[in-house]
Amino acid sequence: MAEPALIELDRVGLRYGAHTALREVSLAVARGERIALVGANGSGKSSLLRVLHGLLAPSAGRRAQRDAGLRIAMLFQRPFLLRLSVRANLRLGLWLHGVHGAAAAARCAEALQRVGLQAEARRPARALSGGQQQRLALARAWALRPDVLLLDEPTASLDPTAKREVEALLAEFAKQGLTLIVASHNLGQVKRLASRVIYLEHGRVLADVPAARFFDGHAGLPREAQLFVRGELPW
Known part of the structure; x- marks a missing residue:
């Protein structure tokens, strides 16, 4: 190595x-x-x-x-999503890791764009399809820059x-x-x-x-x- x-x-x-x-x-x-x-x-x-x-x-x-x-992130088989919007699920994950304000907004937008969920940003996360929920979970992990x-x-x-x-x-x-x-x-x-x-x-x-x-x-x-x-x- x-x-x-x-x-x-x-x-x-x-x-x-x-x-x-x-x-x-x-x-x-x-x-x-x-x-x-x-x-x-x-x-x-x-x-x-x-x-x-x-x-x-x-x-x-x-x-x-x-x-x-x-920085290590983990994605489980069944991602846990809060009863919040897609964007709020992302923002909360960033907030818990100390990313706030404009930096959090920019990362959130970039992550949603990366996984193709920009149009779903305001939807309740738990109303997404299974594939969309997994893409959101990936976006949430990726946004933390692991x-x-x-x-x-x-x-x-x-x-x-x-x-x-x-x-x-x-x-x-x-x-x-x-x-x-x-x-x-x-x-x-x-x-x-x-x-x-x-x-x-x-x-x-x-x-x-x-x-x-x-x-x-x-x-x-x-x-x-x-x-x-x-x-x-x-x-």
């Missing part, structure tokens, strides 16, 4: 009571990477995202980040058109240098968006490889990962 990792995990474990969600996970995230987390339900993808963000502290091991000012954007199944409940719109936004953000870490069951989406794939099973990282290697021939991958990418393991 040419420069220090933005985020690094060293033998991280995570427990919820008697349940172990992550086991001995070690990885480093470099600036500008496009990482996909894949694996069956319960493999630890969402837990790993939360530890990478800092929402959950490891039960064992160590999480470190390059500097305390690293260094790293974490996404948990960002298109799982969307129709094909909305999925394409969200994927296009993510691809555009990646081109701007934003570091993306996406948990996804959609292997087609992973193939289109990711440069690196991390395969988890029962809380362990069994493969951490370039996306091309994960999908093309599977040489050297653990048998579980080979079966998974061929669709022969359950989700």
